[in-house]
Amino acid sequence: MERRTIRTAGRIAEAASSRLLAAVHSPTRGTRLTVVLGRWLAGMFALCLATGFYSHALQDPATWPGATLARPVWLYAVTQTVHITAGTVSVPLLLAKLWSVYPELLKWPPVTSVLHALERASIAVFVAASLVEVTIGIINTFQWYPWPFPFRETHFALAWVILGSLLIHVAVKYPAIAAHWRGARDGRGGSDRSGPDRARRRVLALVGIGAAAAFLGSATQNVPWLRDAAVFTPRRPGRGSQGLAVNRTAEAAGVVVRDGAAGWELAVAVGASARRFSLADLEALPQTEHGLPVACVEGWVQDAVWAGVRMPDLLRAAGASRGDVVVQSLERAGNNRMSVLPEKFAWDPLTLVALRVNGETLSPDHGYPARIIAPGRPGVLQTKWISELRVLAADPGSPA
């Protein structure tokens, strides 16, 4: 009795499945289309993973120092622009790839073997993680956090999930991928070259247009005469206080410093002692001026000429000779109110405690009275409204 019910239910499911499959059937779909889209998507994801891991290496103070570079000074501006652009371009590719394979979801029985179960599970994880990854990535560039989890940590963890499930997916699908590559090399399409081939090319052209639109809507944000085409980016270089993009305004950060910065002091703490510098003290020290970009993790890059005191000069004036530096801001609550400069960046002759930008005193939005500007670092670590530099004791085991 029970077995018969199960068998009947199975037959109904099978019939429903074949009807649905017939209804959504398109001759354009097929291994070839899926493999071509997969290759494009894999290229974008590889760029995202490599540049993303580099960004996390810079933001995680525990990183081995040799893993991050202070030169060229625009390196991070390039890696992060690539990250955001490739991530945006992957959206139409991901959607097209899902379109090319979704009838698989309608097949009955859903699982036919252990290998098949593994394949499906890896795809389910890959698709879910990828969709969440690109969605939160894009929402993040709008500085909108409608979720209860921390963005950076989640985005990073999902990258590993994507990488792992992708490796399983490619391993399981290797025979289909290899057959396609072989077919392409021999000049065979793996299927007939007439009708479906033309339709496939049309689909690929359409996806290409979508990818190009995503590319233009994102990458153009850093091209001065094309900025207005960057529809996917809320903040752009050139727009904001002093003609420069602003991430968090002084008002949003709740920071109020009166003109002249009376009462404000920058404490430079070394061991148990601290030396305090008023704005006038800082202005009396030798000033250095040079161009460095602020390269936000959201993908915009703002070039400017910064002037102020070299951080190594200031640290030496306070009696330090080496060590990582923890920077604190006047800001009370924001996620970016502090940053850690590993020794390599803190003692870099290009790293500034900046007091001026493009010949003007910093505006409140850009960090008045003083901010950090260092080469090759994410904007999120270019702390504004600084109040303290704390030199950490150098690891006694390392050579002096």
Ligand SMILES: Nc1nc2c(c(=O)[nH]1)N[C@H]1C(S)=C(S)[C@@H](COP(=O)(O)O)O[C@H]1N2
């Ligand atoms: N104290 C503090 N510093 C900060 C931030 C912040 O929120 N608080 N935002 C950071 C981010 S994310 C970026 S991209 C840069 C932007 O600098 P700008 O607003 O002067 O262009 O400042 C950084 N410094």
Ligand SMILES: [Mo]
């Ligand atoms: Mo940023």
